[in-house]
Amino acid sequence: MSAISAERERAVLDRVPKGVFVGGEWRKATGGATFAVEDPATGEALCDVADATPDDAVAALDAAHDTQASWAATPPRQRGEILRRAYELMTERADDLALLMTLEMGKPVAESKAEVTYAAEFLRWFAEEAVRIAGRWSANPSGDGRLLTMRQPVGPCLLITPWNFPTAMGTRKIGPAIAAGCTMVVKPAQLTPLSMLVLADVLREAGLPDGVLNVVPTSKAGDVMGPLFDDPRLRKVSFTGSTPVGKKLMEQASQHLLRVSMELGGNAPFLVFADADLDHAVDQAVVAKMRNMGESCVAANRFHVHESIADEFAARLAERMGAMTVGRGTEDGVHVGPLISEDQRGIVRDLVDDAVGKGAKVLTGGTDVGDRGYFYAPTVLGSVLPDADLLRNEIFGPVAPVATFADDDEAVRTANDSEFGLVAYVFTRDLTRALSVAEALEVGMLGLNRGMVSNPAAPFGGVKESGFGREGGAEGIDEYLAVKYVAVDV
Secondary structure, three states, X not given: OEOOOHHHHHHHHHOOOOOEEXXXXXXXXXXXXXXXXXXXXXOEEEEEEEOOOHXXXXXXXXXXXXXXXXXXXXXXXXHHHHHHHHHHHHHHOHHHHHHHHHHHHOXXXXXXXXXXXXXXXXXXXXXXXHHHOOOEEEEOOOOOOEEEEEEEEOOOEEEEOOOOOOOHHHHHHHHHHHHXXXXXXXXXXXXXXXXXXXXXXHHHHOOOOOOOEEEXXXXXXXXXXXXXXXXXXXXXXXXXXXHHHHHHHHHHHHHHOOEEEEEOOOOEEEEEOOOOXXXXXXXXXXXXXXXXXXXXXXXXXXXXXXXXXXXXXXXXXXXXXXXXXXXXXOEXXXXXXXXXXXXXXXXXXXXXXXXXXXXXXXXXXXOEEOOOOOXXXXXXXXXXXXXXXXXXXXXXXXXXXXXXXXXXXXXXXXXXXXXXXXXXXXXXXXXXXXXXXXXXXXXXXXXXXXXXXXXXXXXXXXXXXOEEOOEOOXXXXXXXXXXXXXXXXX
């Protein structure tokens, strides 16, 4: 039986603004079109939201451009206090925000609430960073004059967020933009726009001036965002999503040499060496694999385990994942919600079938679950061979393939054998090995004896085709600031 009543679900949905947010006003899309937002647990529509047009996107950029000068001149303390109030509002409303996220994205309510907490922390973090924007003053080495540098907002930004963390990926971009003094147009994911629409209303209530944040939900992202890339008033693009889409956006951004931040795909290796604490490694493997049903760019995608312990590790992991309850995220006792769509479930299914066809053994799972919605059983595959597609492709689902290595060199070589380099996980009790492997791995982040790396106080981002730029930490605000140098004759 559902732990959350249908009446409460409807009440939460009814409170969501469902229009285009431009210049501080909620409005219908030009022409009045809408698109449906689906519950992935049932395949049924939750509600309709405005389907923005190119004209709406241009109107949003108009508002951002017209507000940019006054917002940049707003005292940093004032910008920080708005973020702090928004953090407090999110914290107060965490239960409703979490339920809304579960309805549109599918993850269990407990996970949604954890994301709301994580998302709010970006607002609190950047509230504190807003007053720490500094330049420098130094003597010219020749003694002739002084060197002054200052950091100023880059200007109007386009922020494009993904469906898998619909609130946190918003605050991770919006927080530093507000703190830096940038205005913005936000394009939320078509599959999960509701969390962003509510977030915009929270920021409005927190005192964010009209025009600083504008939100343009749409089912036709390429057509609607295209005019913004052609407009010289736009100065920056920040995108979280797939590498192929990121490459296309970079091509468009090159027309006006836009400042670009890209957080793209991953293929995270999870390395377990022979001396690892096996109980702890299995515990953290569940964390690294199953957060968000595996639909995360930092999810452990491939498990490379020393050949002496691989069978035991795989068996223990299969026992843990096989015991997880699959169901609608609003129900009591559910650990694993649905995948976001039938297309995504089909991708996961095909990757598992390919691995099994090439010799992998299904230790648990490997099947669809239920007769409606997009559920897939938590799956562990043993004896996965190097030619299996899921060792090279991002799975984005609850599937853990276990392969083996013979020595440290092979472990590092196999881990680095990918065009991606977002995150890796390493489990060993040998400090020398830990440091040498950490230095050798081609990634932007590493979890050493832990399965979660995301932290608002730390820089998030990758190398190679996982993108560039950093979100979070002291580095996160730098993406929204330009350096100006002034030569001073004194």
